Amino acid sequence: xxxxxxxxxxxxxxxxxxxxxxxxxxxxxxxxxxxxxxxxxxxxxxxxxxxxxxxxxxxxxxxxxxxxxxxxxxxxxxxxxxxxxxxxxxxxxxxxxxxxxxxxxxxxxxxxxxxxxxxxxxxxxxxxxx
Amino acid sequence: xxxxxxxxxxxxxxxxxxxxxxxxxxxxxxxxxxxxxxxxxxxxxxxxxxxxxxxxxxxxxxxxxxxxxxxxxxxxxxxxxxxxxxxxxxxxxxxxxxxxxxxxxxxxxxxxxxxxxxxxxxxxxxxxxx
Numbered sequence: 001x002x003x004x005x006x007x008x009x010x011x012x013x014x015x016x017x018x019x020x021x022x023x024x025x026x027x028x029x030x031x032x033x034x035x036x037x038x039x040x041x042x043x044x045x046x047x048x049x050x051x052x053x054x055x056x057x058x059x060x061x062x063x064x065x066x067x068x069x070x071x072x073x074x075x076x077x078x079x080x081x082x083x084x085x086x087x088x089x090x091x092x093x094x095x096x097x098x099x100x101x102x103x104x105x106x107x108x109x110x111x112x113x114x115x116x117x118x119x120x121x122x123x124x125x126x127x128x129x130x
Numbered sequence: 131x132x133x134x135x136x137x138x139x140x141x142x143x144x145x146x147x148x149x150x151x152x153x154x155x156x157x158x159x160x161x162x163x164x165x166x167x168x169x170x171x172x173x174x175x176x177x178x179x180x181x182x183x184x185x186x187x188x189x190x191x192x193x194x195x196x197x198x199x200x201x202x203x204x205x206x207x208x209x210x211x212x213x214x215x216x217x218x219x220x221x222x223x224x225x226x227x228x229x230x231x232x233x234x235x236x237x238x239x240x241x242x243x244x245x246x247x248x249x250x251x252x253x254x255x256x257x258x259x260x
Contacts, residue, residue, distance in 0.1 A: 004181060005190075006211065046177070049253035050134065057222075057249045059135075059229035061242065067223075067230035069249075080136065080211070080250065085179075092198075098190035099198035115189045118200075119211065120182035 002045065002121040003094040005084040005101060007114060009053070019107045027112075030104045038086060038097065045085035053079040085121060094118055132176065133225040135215040135232060136248040141184050141206055154238045161235040169217060169228065176216035184210040225249050 016024065038044035056079065057069040073079075084101070088094050098116040106112040139147075150158070169175035187210065188200045204210075215232070219225050229247035237243035 004179070004211075048132075048134070051251040051253045055251055057226065057229075059226050059233065059247045059249050060244055061230035061233040065230060065234055067226035067233075069226050070246075078209070082253075095188065095190050095198035095200055098188075099192035099196060101192075102190060102198075103192035103196060111192065111194075113191055115191055115201075118188045118190050119184075120186050122180045122182050 001089075001091070001094075002085060002087050003091075004119050004121050005086065005094070005098050006117040006119070007081045007083065007101065008078045008117060009081045023105070023107050023109065026105050026109060031101075034097075034100055034104075035084075038084070043086045043088050043093075043097070045087050047082070047084045049082040050080055053077075131221065131225075131254075132216060132218050132252040133222070134250050134252065135217065135225065135229050136250065137212045137214065137232065137245055138209040138248065139212050139245070140209055141204075144184060144210070144212070150238055154236070154240070157236045157240060158243070162232070165228070165231055165235075166215075169215075174217045174219050174224070174228075176218050178213065178215045180213040181211055222249075222251070225251075 019027070035044060035047050038047075053073065056073065057071050058073070059067045059069050062068050084097070086094060086097055088097070095118065098118050102114050102116050103111040104114070166175060166178060184204070187204065188202050189204075190201075191199045193199050215228070217225060217228055219228070226249060229249050232247050233245055234242040235245075
C-alpha cells in the first residue's frame with residue numbers, strides 16, 4: 001500500500017532556515033540516511049524537496065484558457081516543503097517512517113518534532129469513474 | 131525543470147464532488163485522462179496521483195522514544211491535497227499553461243471547475259530521487 005508523507009511549513013517564509021551550518025548538515029545527513037534506508041528496504045517510491053514558497057504560484061485559467069498566475073499568499077498558508085511516497089506493508093509502518101521524519105534533528109541536534117501529514121495514495125481512479 | 135502541480139480542496143469540497151452526477155464525473159475524468167496522454171506524448175509527464183479521502187489522513191509526530199503518535203482530527207477548514215501532477219518542462223510558463231488546462235477540467239453541468247492549482251518547482255540543490 002502506498003502512502004504520501006507530507007512535510008508542511010506553516011509560513012510563507014523563504015530561504016534556508018538560519019541554523020548553524022553544522023545543524024543544517026546534520027539535518028540533511030539524517031534525511032539522506034533515511035532515504036537510503038527506505039530505498040534499501042524497497043519502500044521508497046520517491047522523495048522530493050520543493051523550492052521555497054516565494055517561488056510558488058497559484059494558477060487559474062482565464063476565459064480564453066490562458067493561465068492567470070498569482071504569487072501572493074497569506075502568511076498563514078501552509079506550504080508543502082517536501083514529500084515522500086512509500087510503498088509499505090501496513091499503515092503502522094508508514095506511521096513509523098513519518099515518526100522518524102518528524103524526529104529529524106534541528107538546531108542543536110534537538111528533534112524538530114515536525115507534524116507529518118500522511119495520506120493513502122490511490123493506485124488508480126476508482127473504476128466507476130473511468 | 132521539474133514542477134509539481136498541487137490540487138487542494140477542503141473536506142466540504144470533497145463531499146460536494148461525491149454528489150456530482152456520473153455523467154459529470156465521467157466528463158471530468160475524461161479531460162484529466164486526456165491531459166495525461168498529451169503530457170506523455172510531449173515527454174513532459176513524470177507522475178500523477180490522486181490521494182484517498184481526507185477522512186483517512188493522519189498527522190504523525192515522533193515521540194521521544196521514536197514511537198509514532200497519530201492524530202486524525204482536522205478542522206473542516208483545512209485544505210487537503212487531493213492530487214498532484216509532476217511535469218518536466220522547458221520553463222515556468224509551460225508549467226502554468228498545464229495548470230490552467232487542469233483548472234478548466236469540467237465540473238457539474240460541464241462548467242470548468244476553475245480549481246486553483248498551486249505550482250511549485252522542485253528544489254534542484256537537494257533532489258533526493260533514487
